[in-house]
Amino acid sequence: MTAEKSGWKQLSADRMETQFADAKPAYSDSEAAIEAHRCLFCYDAPCIKACPTGIDIPAFIKKIATGNIRGSARTIFEANMLGASTARVCPVDVLCVGACVYNDLNHQPIQIGRLQRYATRRALEMENSHGWRLFTPKPGNGKKVALIGAGPASLACAAYLALEGVTPVIYEKDDLPGGLNITGVAPYKLHMEGAIAEVEWLLSHGADLRTGVEIGKDIRFEQLVEDYDAVFLGAGLGSDQLLGIPGEDGPGVWGATTLIREIKNRAGFSLPSAVKSAVVIGGGNTALDIARELAMLGVAEVKILYRRTTREMPGYCHELEGAARYGVTLVENLTPVEVVREGDRVKAMRVTSTKSGETEDYPCDWVVIAIGQETHAGRLYSGIKVDGKGRVIVDEKTRQTGNPNVYAGGDCINGGKEVVNAAVDGREAAFAMLRSWGTAAGPYNRIPGQRQ
Amino acid sequence: MADLSIDMCGIKSPNPFWLASGPPTNSGEQVMRAFDAGWGGAVWKTLGDPIVNVSSRLGAVDYYGAKIMGLNNIELITDRPLEANFKEIYAVKKRYPGHAVVASLMVESKEEWREIVKRSEDAGADGLELNFGCPHGMCERGMGSSVGQEPKVLAEITSWVKEYASIPVLVKLTPNVGDILDPGVAAVEGGADGLSLINTVKSIIGVNLDNLVPLPAVGGESTQGGYCGPAVKPIAMHMLGALARDTRVTVPISGIGGISDWRDATEFLALGATSVQVCTAVMHGGYRIVEDMLDGLNFYLDDKGLSSVNELVGLAVPKFKEWGELDLNYNVIARIDAETCIGCQLCYVACLDGAHQCIHTNQGPCQAYHGKPDHGANPRTEVMPPEHHTAGNGAPVQVPFVDEDECIGCNLCSLVCPVPGCITMEQVPTTAGKESWNDRVARGLA
Numbered sequence: 001m002t003a004e005k006s007g008w009k010q011l012s013a014d015r016m017e018t019q020f021a022d023a024k025p026a027y028s029d030s031e032a033a034i035e036a037h038r039c040l041f042c043y044d045a046p047c048i049k050a051c052p053t054g055i056d057i058p059a060f061i062k063k064i065a066t067g068n069i070r071g072s073a074r075t076i077f078e079a080n081m082l083g084a085s086t087a088r089v090c091p092v093d094v095l096c097v098g099a100c101v102y103n104d105l106n107h108q109p110i111q112i113g114r115l116q117r118y119a120t121r122r123a124l125e126m127e128n129s130h131g132w133r134l135f136t137p138k139p140g141n142g143k144k145v146a147l148i149g150a151g152p153a154s155l156a157c158a159a160y161l162a163l164e165g166v167t168p169v170i171y172e173k174d175d176l177p178g179g180l181n182i183t184g185v186a187p188y189k190l191h192m193e194g195a196i197a198e199v200e201w202l203l204s205h206g207a208d209l210r211t212g213v214e215i216g217k218d219i220r221f222e223q224l225v226e227d228y229d230a231v232f233l234g235a236g237l238g239s240d241q242l243l244g245i246p247g248e249d250g251p252g253v254w255g256a257t258t259l260i261r262e263i264k265n266r267a268g269f270s271l272p273s274a275v276k277s278a279v280v281i282g283g284g285n286t287a288l289d290i291a292r293e294l295a296m297l298g299v300a301e302v303k304i305l306y307r308r309t310t311r312e313m314p315g316y317c318h319e320l321e322g323a324a325r326y327g328v329t330l331v332e333n334l335t336p337v338e339v340v341r342e343g344d345r346v347k348a349m350r351v352t353s354t355k356s357g358e359t360e361d362y363p364c365d366w367v368v369i370a371i372g373q374e375t376h377a378g379r380l381y382s383g384i385k386v387d388g389k390g391r392v393i394v395d396e397k398t399r400q401t402g403n404p405n406v407y408a409g410g411d412c413i414n415g416g417k418e419v420v421n422a423a424v425d426g427r428e429a430a431f432a433m434l435r436s437w438g439t440a441a442g443p444y445n446r447i448p449g450q451r452q
Numbered sequence: 453m454a455d456l457s458i459d460m461c462g463i464k465s466p467n468p469f470w471l472a473s474g475p476p477t478n479s480g481e482q483v484m485r486a487f488d489a490g491w492g493g494a495v496w497k498t499l500g501d502p503i504v505n506v507s508s509r510l511g512a513v514d515y516y517g518a519k520i521m522g523l524n525n526i527e528l529i530t531d532r533p534l535e536a537n538f539k540e541i542y543a544v545k546k547r548y549p550g551h552a553v554v555a556s557l558m559v560e561s562k563e564e565w566r567e568i569v570k571r572s573e574d575a576g577a578d579g580l581e582l583n584f585g586c587p588h589g590m591c592e593r594g595m596g597s598s599v600g601q602e603p604k605v606l607a608e609i610t611s612w613v614k615e616y617a618s619i620p621v622l623v624k625l626t627p628n629v630g631d632i633l634d635p636g637v638a639a640v641e642g643g644a645d646g647l648s649l650i651n652t653v654k655s656i657i658g659v660n661l662d663n664l665v666p667l668p669a670v671g672g673e674s675t676q677g678g679y680c681g682p683a684v685k686p687i688a689m690h691m692l693g694a695l696a697r698d699t700r701v702t703v704p705i706s707g708i709g710g711i712s713d714w715r716d717a718t719e720f721l722a723l724g725a726t727s728v729q730v731c732t733a734v735m736h737g738g739y740r741i742v743e744d745m746l747d748g749l750n751f752y753l754d755d756k757g758l759s760s761v762n763e764l765v766g767l768a769v770p771k772f773k774e775w776g777e778l779d780l781n782y783n784v785i786a787r788i789d790a791e792t793c794i795g796c797q798l799c800y801v802a803c804l805d806g807a808h809q810c811i812h813t814n815q816g817p818c819q820a821y822h823g824k825p826d827h828g829a830n831p832r833t834e835v836m837p838p839e840h841h842t843a844g845n846g847a848p849v850q851v852p853f854v855d856e857d858e859c860i861g862c863n864l865c866s867l868v869c870p871v872p873g874c875i876t877m878e879q880v881p882t883t884a885g886k887e888s889w890n891d892r893v894a895r896g897l898a
Contacts, residue, residue: 037517040870043801044813046847065516099847101794105871 011196012267017187020296023322024088024114024189032118036065039110042101047112050099053080053424057096057112064119073123074134076116081159082152082423084124084198085181087116088190090420091285093318124201137206138165143437146171146228148215148381151179152419153410154234155202156426162206164434169228170207173214176265177203179236180411181419183261186289188296192264216380225406230433233381233392233401233408234426237416238374243281247339248369252346256282256290256370263293275365277301279349281336282370283313284416288323290368295326303362304330305351334360339367377412384408391415398432399425407433454753455760456492456746460704460726461645462620463579465552467492468721468761469745472708472729473556473581473624476739478530480540484547489739490746493552495648495729496541498529498583499568500558500595505531511657511667513683522683523732524657526668526675528589529558534568538575545576552727554622558583558595562612569616579619582610582644584635585626585651587678597651600626603638610642620645622706625691627684628654632691637700647695648706648729650688652678681732685710689723693772696724713741714748721761722768780892781884784861784877786811786854792874795849799865799875810858811865813850 027035039061047057056075063072076083092098092113100109127133143166147154150172158168176182181195203209215221215235224231240255242248262269271294278299280291283306295302302323306313309332310320320330334351340361341347348361375390385393385402392401392408399407409425411417456467470493471477471486478497486494505527515521530537545553555572557580559565572580584606586596599605606623613621623639625632627650639647654676658667666674688709695701707725711717712733720728733741749761758764788799788811803811854865866875892898 034517040796040798042796042798044797044850046795046850050847101796104794104849 011192014267015192015265016262016269016271016297017191017264020187020191020293022188024111024117026121027114027118029122032064032115033067035111035115036061038102039065040101046099046101047096047110050095051079052095052418052420053086053427055079055083055116060119061110061112061115064115069119069122069126070134072119076120077134079427080420080423081156081202081427082181082198082419083116084120084201085152085185085190085195086418086420086423087113087120088194089181089185089418091316091318091418094316095420124197127201135163135205137163140167141165141439143167143229143433143439144169144227145230145232145433146224147232147234148221148224149173149179149234149236149410149412150177150199150209150211151234151236151410151422152181153179153236153422153426153429154232155179155199155207156423157232157234157407157409157430158207158426159202159205160427160430161433164430164439166229166433168207170203170209171213171215171219171224172209172211173217175211177209177211179234179422183265184257184286185264185419186293187264188292221381225403229405229437231406232426232429233377233384233406233412234410234422235377235380236411238376240369241372241374243336243369243371245336245338247341247346250339250341250346251344252341252365253339253367253369256280256286256368257373259368260286260290260293263297271297271299275299277364278303278366278368279362279364280304280368280370281349282306282372283308283310283315283330284370284372285315285319287368287370288315288319288328290370291328292319292323292326294366294368295323295328299366301364302326302328303364304328305334305336305349305362306330306332307335307354309333331362373411373416375412375415377408381406389415397428399429400432404436453750454758455762456750458492458727458761460552460620460706461579461622463493463552463554463646464550465492465727466550467746468725468727468749469493469717469742470495470552470554470706470727470729471734472731473498473583474731474735475527476731476734479532479537480544483540483544483553486734486739486742487544487548487551490742491551491739493554493578493727494544495554495556495581496537496577498556498558498586499534499537499572500529501564502531502533503528503589506670508668508670511677512681513657520681520732520736522655522657522679523681523735524652524655524668524677524679526588526670526677529583529586534571538571541572541575541577545578552578554579554581556581556583556624557613558586558590560593560595565609565612566616569613573617573619577619579622579645580613580617581622581624581648582613583624583651584609585624585649587626587628587652587654588676597626597628597654600624600635600651601629603634606635607638607642610639610644614643622646622648624651624708625649626651627687627691627709632694633698633700636695637698640701640703644703646704646706646726647701648708649695650684650691650709652680653684653687655679680710681736682710682712685716689719692720692725693723693769696766696769697772712736714745714752717745718749718752718764719768721764722766723772724766724769726762726765774890776890776893777888779886779888781882781887783880783882784863785856785859785880786861786863786865787876787878788852788854788865789874789876790851792871793849793851794871794874795851796870797850797852798868798870800852802864802868807862807864808858808860810855810860811852812855813852 041058045058060072060075096112097109102109145168147170150170161168178195178199278294280287291302333354338350348363352359377392378386392413399409407429410422458468473495477494483494509527510525512520513522555577584600590596591598623644704726706727707720708729711730717728800811869875
């Protein structure tokens with residue numbers, strides 16, 4: 001099915017995510033100029049080194065300051081085709097912004113994410129209003145690449161390939177492309193509309209999207225490997241992992257990514273008014289996200305129960321602080337043992353303390369389980385080697401799997417990281433493919449800020 | 453508190469801060485508010501045959517987001533009737549007898565000069581300032597800078613005015629000349645009681661890139677204007693210093709050009725100005741800026757143990773030398789404080805690309821050639837290793853380091869460094885005595 005026929009561009013306004021305002025609103029022209037002028041224009045800058053995609057951040061900010069929006073956006077996209085969404089969803093506090101030298105000078109660090117959002121948004125608006133394109137794809141070179149999953153990794157890979165004259169064909173089992181940018185990203189960072197606009201832009205360089213097609217079911221994986229010059233595996237992760245404890249099955253217990261998707265995507269979904277309290281199990285960023293979303297949607301009491309301490313939790317400190325601003329609390333050192341039910345209804349989360357061994361009930365109406373997602377790549381794609389945690393094993397530089405014609409990137413190789421990590425995986429895989437064919441790629445394989 | 457009052461060739465004012473001739477001194481109502489705010493004097497918006505102005509009139513250069521680094525204007529002299537101006541001068545002097553009111557004048561014929569001098573004196577002005585500086589609009593009519601650029605004409609008109617005037621006469625100079633000493637000395641020879649400078653610098657402030665019309669636009673066209681504001685201050689200070697140290701210039705000088713705060717003013721005073729005049733900074737911030745000027749200057753004088761602002765005048769002049777008199781044996785080198793360095797590496801790239809390749813990182817061998825063949829291939833062993841510390845987020849800070857043998861002491865790194873006090877220029881001890889280029893020439897060595 002083609003993208004147009006699947007109807008994924010028509011969105012219902014009746015989605016809960018529309019209730020979330022932007023946590024960091026878009027800059028106006030003057031706000032962006034003022035912030036851009038603050039940048040010191042560091043040489044060999046720490047922010048570049050902190051960015052997984054290595055965007056030449058001082059260069060794109062300088063260009064904003066001079067009003068060179070097109071040049072700024074090009075600098076961003078050449079390094080990171082998902083520059084528009086990563087500007088909004090990246091954990092900048094632990095990446096570029098956290099590395100800004102102003103932190104060391106006790107000044108407010110440059111708001112790099114917001115500037116990147118400004119440059120990419122304005123440039124794409126100008127593409128529409130002025131009729132030019134930032135990038136012109138090269139003529140077709142006859143190469144074809146199949147990409148499995150239409151998430152950030154595949155979209156980035158497909159866009160770079162399309163610009164080089166390769167024909168990318170993306171297979172997506174869902175109706176919607178975009179992956180976690182559509183289904184999972186916190187709605188106070190990015191709504192579906194923004195994510196879909198980015199997908200459309202990426203595809204517009206010449207990628208073919210086929211939604212509702214599941215590799216391994218509708219088409220055999222081996223068939224793709226045979227039919228295409230290369231295959232990129234950007235299949236992400238599977239469904240939410242469960243706890244395997246009594247009372248877990250039944251209404252009122254949610255997998256975190258499932259519930260986030262309902263809030264973000266499903267028309268007409270709403271929280272039952274009876275849900276006054278919720279317990280979230282986990283200590284990662286997904287746990288922090290769903291806890292904050294529930295609190296923002298009016299659930300009066302949201303508690304995160306975590307089996308270790310905040311010092312050890314994988315969730316970011318700034319995200320925990322963000323959730324705490326909406327009244328979310330976190331209780332440490334608790335192991336879940338049972339979802340206590342009264343008839344059909346969830347009554348409490350029963351936990352034991354890892355310190356004292358005592359058992360305690362946390363009364364709640366909902367339980368949300370955010371302890372990770374299944375890895376399914378090893379099971380679905382024959383011949384693809386995975387590590388002990390189910391992550392696809394790839395060459396660090398080329399993202400090649402054991403099969404040199406099969407590349408992989410994104411959550412399926414890292415077990416669940418950021419969009420920006422998927423974006424760099426897609427880019428590196430695309431460049432490695434081009435190199436393997438002896439194709440002169442560029443200028444998109446010039447990583448700004450690095451000496452060639 | 454120090455005594456701020458001055459007497460500039462007979463023009464007395466309670467402090468050295470005067471408003472320069474321009475929009476802030478266009479009317480009596482404005483000047484009275486300025487005096488209430490603390491200004492010690494005002495040079496009235498230039499009087500002459502009233503003209504017709506254009507719209508628009510001003511343009512500005514912003515710098516890194518800061519507004520009005522430089523301003524230019526194509527406004528002419530007063531567009532109000534002379535009678536109204538003289539009435540208001542009279543009213544101001546009556547209400548503020550202790551403040552300085554100087555009438556800026558610009559007319560053409562000797563007879564016109566005679567008449568306007570008399571009317572200014574009748575109105576009660578404390579002094580006259582002859583506008584030989586305006587570089588736009590009036591110069592095409594044979595006035596303003598077209599006079600200031602012709603020392604003989606300047607001297608002659610000055611002598612006309614001196615013939616008629618009983619109050620002190622200042623000559624305001626244009627910077628649009630090859631050597632400011634020519635018009636400056638000519639004014640003194642013409643009998644001027646004092647000089648004031650600089651007037652504005654001839655300029656085009658910008659071009660509108662949408663319609664390619666220069667700025668400020670008058671319909672679809674523009675013309676050259678006069679540039680002023682913070683950007684012109686160094687130019688003004690050089691011309692002030694050049695006049696102040698010249699023995700032929702025996703009259704006091706009123707300093708003008710980019711003065712925005714007490715620090716600027718104090719620098720002008722130290723370079724030989726008896727009074728200072730301010731226009732652009734008031735156009736930007738209002739008369740109220742004088743409060744900080746008065747405070748700041750007062751505290752500075754106290755700190756320096758000076759009991760009067762007059763003691764400050766000219767203290768920097770003896771230290772303003774010709775290049776040939778400077779000591780060739782004096783050397784400084786850059787020192788980077790690893791503790792406060794934030795790792796921006798602006799010093800590194802500035803030295804690498806814009807100076808003498810003497811600052812290094814541990815990112816690899818330096819390829820720069822210093823005239824010492826071993827430098828590129830074999831980094832010198834005496835080069836200090838880089839010191840590291842960590843930033844607030846725990847990331848290591850890349851601290852560049854200076855090859856002190858190679859550093860030529862140009863200051864550039866310390867100028868680009870955003871951290872106060874991080875890069876200092878330190879004197880290299882030497883046993884050699886002072887030797888200037890002139891000394892070498894005298895000894896037949898050059």
